[in-house]
Amino acid sequence: MSQPFTCPHCGSHDYSIVLTGCDVASATLQEDFAWDPERGEYSSGGTVILSSESVENEGGHAVCQQCEKDVSETVAAYEEQQESGNA
Numbered sequence: 001m002s003q004p005f006t007c008p009h010c011g012s013h014d015y016s017i018v019l020t021g022c023d024v025a026s027a028t029l030q031e032d033f034a035w036d037p038e039r040g041e042y043s044s045g046g047t048v049i050l051s052s053e054s055v056e057n058e059g060g061h062a063v064c065q066q067c068e069k070d071v072s073e074t075v076a077a078y079e080e081q082q083e084s085g086n087a
């Protein structure tokens with residue numbers, strides 16, 4: 001059984017990887033637009049990478065979905081742990 005990532009700040013298991021200024025090869029991107037009747041305009045959740053051949057993610061960082069704190073180091077350590085565990 002693999003253990004989920006756990007946010008050191010709030011204990012949440014959900015996180016997002018945010019990529020900024022990256023080279024993404026053959027990527028498929030998606031941006032969702034939701035109509036907001038109160039504001040009378042579309043709101044966008046931003047662009048999402050659905051798939052890619054490779055991502056140079058030196059400019060990437062991980063953000064907790066719950067408390068929105070930077071959890072890059074914890075995620076990196078978690079992924080390393082997963083890789084060594086599956087090897």
Ligand SMILES: [Zn+2]
Binds near residue numbers: 010011
């Ligand atoms: Zn958190």
